[in-house]
Amino acid sequence: MSFSSEVKKELLSIDVLKPCCRHAEAYGMVIFGKTFSSSSVSFKTDKKEIADIYASFLSEECETEPETLEREGKKITVLLKKASDRRKVLEKFGHSQNEVTLRINRANIADDCCFSAFLRGVFLSCGTVTSPEKSYHLEFVVPFLKLSNDLFSIMSEMELEPKHVVRKGSHIIYFKDSEKIEDILTLMGAMNSSLRFMGIKMNKDMRNHVNRRVNFETANIGRSVNASAVQIEAINKIIAASKFDELPEPLQRTARLRLENPEASLNELERLTDHSVSRSGINHRLTKLTEIADGLFDDKEKN
Ligand SMILES: [Zn+2]
Known part of the structure; x- marks a missing residue:
């Protein structure tokens, strides 16, 4: 009916x-x-x-x-x-x-x-x-x-x-x-129908809320995976140019950490260092690595 x-x-x-x-x-x-x-x-x-x-x-x-x-x-x-x-x-x-x-x-x-x-x-x-x-x-x-x-x-x-x-x-x-x-x-x-209407509406709102939440989190995971892919590409470029050993020790350690944990978020990387380096510190080093890799590319173009 x-x-x-x-x-x-x-x-x-x-x-x-x-x-x-x-x-x-x-x-x-x-x-x-x-x-x-x-x-x-x-x-x-x-x-x-x-x-x-x-x-x-x-x-x-x-x-x-x-x-x-x-x-x-x-x-x-x-x-x-x-x-x-x-x-x-x-x-x-x-x-x-x-x-x-x-x-x-x-x-x-x-x-x-x-x-x-x-x-x-x-x-x-x-x-x-x-x-x-x-x-x-x-x-x-x-x-x-x-x-x-x-x-x-x-x-x-x-x-x-x-x-x-x-x-x-x-x-x-x-x-x-x-x-x-x-x-x-x-x-x-129509009291019963009105209550049923409200119940279905509340269920729907709840489902929509959960779906929005899931979409939001999926998007966030997507963003951090993309960033990680860019960082790994940069580190590999530095290795291929035989410049890895010339990097300061802290940068080398962060680069290894990233290569070993490609899917980790910045928070997870911080945990993996036992919080000896902060999230923003790690982010700063990873940015530095991509900048160095970009510089290598520029040098090649200049040659
Ligand atoms: Zn009347």
């Missing part, structure tokens, strides 16, 4: 006791359905449980007789065939028969408690949320501009910071911020 389906399943299991909230949830679901006008009130979904709750809102809240059409391989459609039923629904939610543009009637979301119920209805109707394993994304797909604007305003007032984009003629209200998505899930009453 997708994460989105799990969230919806959890939302469907919530018992809404207060009549005001039940009304608000029904409104959210009905107005964001496929159609909501005097000529058509309908809803489409591929989930039977969601079709059933829509139908029950129409029959119980609005006292109408919805019909459910199910055909093999097609989405389930719930609709009101009788004009008188459609009129009843519009009246119930305070909408007039001949509205040109569909707007949210805030009288249906009267009390603070009703906001979360309303949002739950809207999500059941036109919302989806991506699994946090993949990415952080929650969206509502709204067919009408004004209706999407109203939803956008309500979300903004609740400080959820929605974003808006048009995709295939639909208006998408979406969220990318993981904390806002958690807020919305919690607000709608």
Whole structure:
């Protein structure tokens, strides 16, 4: 089951006791359905449980007789065939028969408690949320501009910071911020889904942190190995030019140490000298060796 389906399943299991909230949830679901006008009130979904709750809102809240059409391989459609039923629904939610543009009637979301119920209805109707394993994304797909604007305003007032984009003629209200998505899930009453979301997010953050750490250390090892390769090349050049014996004793000792420990970091080389030479002292000598080798090259060119 997708994460989105799990969230919806959890939302469907919530018992809404207060009549005001039940009304608000029904409104959210009905107005964001496929159609909501005097000529058509309908809803489409591929989930039977969601079709059933829509139908029950129409029959119980609005006292109408919805019909459910199910055909093999097609989405389930719930609709009101009788004009008188459609009129009843519009009246119930305070909408007039001949509205040109569909707007949210805030009288249906009267009390603070009703906001979360309303949002739950809207999500059941036109919302989806991506699994946090993949990415952080929650969206509502709204067919009408004004209706999407109203939803956008309500979300903004609740400080959820929605974003808006048009995709295939639909208006998408979406969220990318993981904390806002958690807020919305919690607000709608999907507590378990919200906790699961947080858990997956924390795991992901931890994995990313570990990966970054590993990459950082690999890069550091790479750097010191590269430096070592340059130093060894320099020492070999000095040996090939028969100049090694002419080097001061401390430089000879450090050069041997490096040749014997090609993969050691400067800290490890310091340890190998029993700390008789400091890390920076070793670094200074190795730099000196490369400078001497470079000088040899220059001498040859001059000849
Ligand atoms: Zn309420």
